[in-house]
Amino acid sequence: PWGYGLWENIKKILDKKIKDTGHKNAYFPLFVPLSLLQKEAAHVEGFAKECAVVTHHRLEMVNGKLEPAKNSKLEEPLIVRPTSEMIIGEMFSKWIKSYRDLPLLINQWANIVRWERRTRLFLRTTEFLWQEGHTAHQTKKEALEEVFKMLGEYKDFLENFLAIPVIKGRKTEMEKFPGADDTYCLEAMMQDKKALQTCTSHFLGQNFAKASDIKFSDEKGNLEFNPGLFLKCFISKENLKNNRWLIIDELNRADIDKAFGVLFTTLAGDNVTIPFTKENRPIKIMADYKNVTFSSDSTDNYCYYIPENWRIIATMNTYDKSSLYQMSYAFMRRFAFIMIDIPINGAKISEYIRCWEENTTPEPDLCKNIADLWIGIIKSKRKIGPAIIRDIYNYIKGTALPDFVGAITMFILPQFEGLLEKDIIDAIKNIKKLSFIDDEAKDELDDYASEFFLINKKSFELKKKSSAKREAEEPSD
16 A cells, blocks of 8 residues: 555656646557557567467356366457557557647556566566556657657656656667667666666657558648658659669568568569559559650659669578578568678777777777677677677766676676576676676676576586696796
8 A cells, every 4th residue: 555655646746747748648458459469560579578468258167177268269369458559559540630630649547567577576567557658740850859858757757756866868779669769768776786767758750650550631631652761762753763772670570571562562573553642643663674664744753663683681680580480482582591690800899989989099908898798798609799889888988987797787688588597607607707807796797697587696606726726827936
């Protein structure tokens, strides 16, 4: 009751602040159809391992025990709400028809279920209460203004009502909300000096709007069509010599059929009319690149031709390569697969940093230590490219002394999830052997790794050399 009393006070104050910014409260269903959740591919992948799934609608008594009734299986599984983007997006698509319906500012107080691998009392439980705001805007500028305005409201509440000092920041690519363009957050420090995320404000771009088919007519009553990444690569009346190759990062995270179905139909030699119009004319993708002709009138303004030597270059990280086998042969046969190993070269670290930080000359010792750490990670059966170096460097440069333990616990240890226990232990031991990890840092690393992976601390102990061997190694007088 005391804890819930605190929650009631928090809710009362924060609810008023949210309503004062123009938001209205609503409540959305607890159960989300699987088909709805998987409309946004990156979103699904981010939450897939945390979802509680309802598959039956009735129990029956069997041999004195309750079991799901065999004839009560649902036609489609229902997901117990891990977050509400897709279910709210479904409603937004029905409510938003015109620019006059924008901005739409909705807030929900609800319970959330995420099937945590490791629950932590008061920090992360399987079910928890929260508030989530969802808004739709006409422009990117308006959406970003809302993101930062609400982040400011959270900061004011935390510091001036709860007396919790926080640091404002932007999440890394690995930590941001699944499916979002960017995630901004407020972080507080706990008594053990670990950072605790207190709130987030996400800029979702158009990812969820497209997945939920949210459209609105402009001031002229038209639905405006703008060419996307694919069409901008093709030959058009405005650009007769266009031949821009498309580079896609993390190809396997896309809904392949949805993203590439029309394209592959065209590559097979068939013209395709896509389900969009401009000035009431259909948009067409033409397969016959050898006969690109455009008339003087406007009838060809909405035709796009795939260039003769056009290519897609896509990446797929080694951790996700198993998803290759989930792709159809029709898809895979169109690609030549080339294995490119990680460029393991510690000497390149300073060059990377100079590229990321203009007019900066990084300290040689810091570069060497980061290089040793990176190579140590790669040896631990979890190959990670240079991107993690940037996260580590950006973190360390903001600390008074190089806080390698903080960087390791924040960016590196989460990468070891999914490894066998013995491989995790070996990875931690390899990191502890690095020259810049002192005894105090080793103890701190043991504590965190033990809690994070639920592994006995003694498993991380390094073998000590015998006294006889140490004496043999000492130089004689």
